[in-house]
Amino acid sequence: MAFKDNDQAKAYWAENLSLVLKLLAVWFVVAYGCGILFVDALNEIRFFGFKLGFWFSQQGAIYTFVALIFVYVNKMSALDKKYGVDE
Incomplete structure (x- = not known):
């Protein structure tokens, strides 16, 4: 990986750190917010027969994390191409 100059x-x-912080914020809101803070409100809704708050704490945070991995890969690929450091 070679950049043209230090500013680049x-x-x-x-940009990389900004992306990581945004994705971590989304994961935090889903894992902590939906699984712990808003669980009582979400438990009023059923999702595949389960209370939605329970589902987020057991499955939703994991699915969100996996989806965020794919988002990160795609965004970093675009960022690498933007700065000319892709393979």
Whole structure:
């Protein structure tokens, strides 16, 4: 991986960290918010026969994490191409 200059490397990492923080925020809201904080309100809704709050705490956070991995891979591929450091 070779950047043209130090400013380009700093911009790349700034965008990378911004993406990571956004994705972690989404995961936190789903895992902690839906699984713990909003569980009583979500339990009023049924999802495949299960209370939605229970489903988020048991399955939803995991599915969200896996989906966020794919989002991260796609976004990082685009970021690598933008800065000319793709393979």
